[in-house]
Amino acid sequence: MLPFVNRPPEPPETPCKRHHAVLPSSPHTRMEESMASIRISEARQHLGDVATLRGWLYNKRSSGKILFLQLRDGTGILQGVVAEPENPQLFALAARLPRETSVIASGTLREDPRAPSGCEMQLSTLEVIQEPTGDFPIELKEQTPGFLLDHRHLWIRTGRQVPILRVRDAAFRAFRSFFCERGFVATEAPILTGASVEGTTTLFELDYFGDKAYLSQSGQLYLEATAMALGRVYWIGPAFRAEKSKTRKHVTEFWIAEAEMAFYDHAANLALQEDLVRYLVEAVVAERKEDLVTLERDTDLLLREVRQPFARIDYGDAVRLLQEKGHEVTFGDDFGAPEEEALGAHFGRPVFIERFPVTMKPFYMKRDPADPTRALAADLIAPEGYGEIIGGSQRVDTVEELLAQLEENKLPTAPYEWYIDLRRYGSVPHSGFGMGLERVITWICGASHIREVIPFPRQIHRLYP
RNA sequence: UCCUCGGUAGCUCAAUGGUAGAGCGCUCGGCUGUUAACCGAACGGUUGUAGGUUCGAGUCCUACCCGGGGAGCCA
Numbered sequence: 347m348l349p350f351v352n353r354p355p356e357p358p359e360t361p362c363k364r365h366h367a368v369l370p371s372s373p374h375t376r377m378e379e380s381m382a383s384i385r386i387s388e389a390r391q392h393l394g395d396v397a398t399l400r401g402w403l404y405n406k407r408s409s410g411k412i413l414f415l416q417l418r419d420g421t422g423i424l425q426g427v428v429a430e431p432e433n434p435q436l437f438a439l440a441a442r443l444p445r446e447t448s449v450i451a452s453g454t455l456r457e458d459p460r461a462p463s464g465c466e467m468q469l470s471t472l473e474v475i476q477e478p479t480g481d482f483p484i485e486l487k488e489q490t491p492g493f494l495l496d497h498r499h500l501w502i503r504t505g506r507q508v509p510i511l512r513v514r515d516a517a518f519r520a521f522r523s524f525f526c527e528r529g530f531v532a533t534e535a536p537i538l539t540g541a542s543v544e545g546t547t548t549l550f551e552l553d554y555f556g557d558k559a560y561l562s563q564s565g566q567l568y569l570e571a572t573a574m575a576l577g578r579v580y581w582i583g584p585a586f587r588a589e590k591s592k593t594r595k596h597v598t599e600f601w602i603a604e605a606e607m608a609f610y611d612h613a614a615n616l617a618l619q620e621d622l623v624r625y626l627v628e629a630v631v632a633e634r635k636e637d638l639v640t641l642e643r644d645t646d647l648l649l650r651e652v653r654q655p656f657a658r659i660d661y662g663d664a665v666r667l668l669q670e671k672g673h674e675v676t677f678g679d680d681f682g683a684p685e686e687e688a689l690g691a692h693f694g695r696p697v698f699i700e701r702f703p704v705t706m707k708p709f710y711m712k713r714d715p716a717d718p719t720r721a722l723a724a725d726l727i728a729p730e731g732y733g734e735i736i737g738g739s740q741r742v743d744t745v746e747e748l749l750a751q752l753e754e755n756k757l758p759t760a761p762y763e764w765y766i767d768l769r770r771y772g773s774v775p776h777s778g779f780g781m782g783l784e785r786v787i788t789w790i791c792g793a794s795h796i797r798e799v800i801p802f803p804r805q806i807h808r809l810y811p
Numbered sequence: 812u813c814c815u816c817g818g819u820a821g822c823u824c825a826a827u828g829g830u831a832g833a834g835c836g837c838u839c840g841g842c843u844g845u846u847a848a849c850c851g852a853a854c855g856g857u858u859g860u861a862g863g864u865u866c867g868a869g870u871c872c873u874a875c876c877c878g879g880g881g882a883g884c885c886a
């Protein structure tokens with residue numbers, strides 16, 4: 347047995363050999379030894395080679411005795427070409443196959459400006475793995491959201507959905523890289539909880555061996571505990587809100603990216619959030635530029651938005667600004683979607699709204715020493731109408747303040763004893779925030795609805811598939 | 812939960828209270844460079860459900876069911 351050591355892979359003699367080496371074994375795979383199995387994203391590196399790709403028939407077009415198969419494999423779409431006079435049997439087979447037939451296709455890769463991607467495969471063999479038994483429900487034209495959502499398990503194969511899910515992957519990874527590079531420790535919060543974090547939002551309730559339990563709406567309180575153990579922590583986890591929201595910004599199950607930092611004050615918290623959002627956008631645009639172009643996202647605009655310093659506005663000033671713009675808001679109101687959109691449009695870049703009145707915010711936020719009616723909290727509003735993407739604050743760090751604020755919010759202390767303990771044993775100033783990953787991804791993609799950027803969105807009255 | 816719009820062919824949509832239509836998809840035929848191909852033909856219906864008005868209802872009325880968009884709340 348070879349010793350398991352961390353060594354770099356040997357440089358491949360040819361790209362073909364490298365890819366051959368990583369082929370998984372499969373009962374469906376009957377590869378000829380000399381042929382490189384490629385993924386479509388790598389096709390350009392194999393021009394002139396005979397190659398094999400495994401995937402699905404995405405679409406088919408023809409003109410007389412020439413047939414164009416659009417093949418997809420999850421990394422891209424490549425055109426396969428077959429002409430009847432050259433290969434009548436293959437032509438007959440290809441002409442018969444319906445969309446989404448799973449196939450192993452082999453042929454010569456070559457550049458051709460007439461092909462949609464600039465290169466194509468001159469097909470020599472086509473092995474059918476499974477031929478669909480009915481018409482594929484998702485058509486390559488406009489369909490209604492209800493129908494598409496009922497067929498989400500198939501919808502994700504088509505059109506914008508594939509690039510969006512790749513951007514999502516890049517965003518998740520960039521979030522983790524950002525914190526990993528800064529020495530934060532990834533840790534986890536429980537999903538099953540015995541009490542509400544904020545005491546306000548509606549939770550999903552379930553039976554826990556005869557007791558009531560709830561699905562977590564945020565890992566924050568637990569991250570405060572792990573931050574006292576590890577210093578600086580972060581995680582990405584699911585969050586559940588049972589509110590009957592029906593908007594383009596809401597799903598009942600979403601992924602929250604949270605960080606909690608010991609010895610960070612409000613200012614340091616905002617600086618970190620700004621660095622994070624800028625890093626995320628830069629990283630995702632760099633990695634998935636092609637996908638964003640496919641999605642027709644204006645990446646220059648996106649980069650301009652994040653490369654300048656983010657705007658900051660005091661809550662009171664934001665109210666006055668909105669009033670000047672004709673919005674009917676008064677001090678103490680939370681901002682609705684039109685107000686968030688107006689603020690985003692006014693600044694043309696992400697904007698922090700700082701120092702909310704404490705009456706609007708949950709019990710765990712620290713008050714501003716300069717004005718105890720205000721919380722050391724900020725929401726980050728994305729531009730272009732995408733709304734709030736981060737909510738954060740400096741946290742209460744003394745037992746006295748915490749008990750007083752629990753009481754003001756009419757919350758019992760018993761479920762929070764462990765949380766109060768954090769202020770009893772070496773409490774320190776600390777801050778943190780939660781970012782709605784789907785909201786950020788929606789903004790980065792320029793998508794029109796949050797449900798497009800999560801593989802299986804959960805909404806009120808929608809639990810299938 | 813509230814406001815609003817809708818439910819007709821597999822899909823997307825038409826149809827003054829008077830015979831149920833088109834485009835796309837599927838099927839068949841034509842076309843050797845298609846780009847959601849195009850051209851021609853065929854196939855395709857218990858008009859969301861239940862009741863009511865009417866000589867006659869997809870259309871009008873009532874109730875219910877389901878969905879879209881938006882609001883509030885939030886990330």
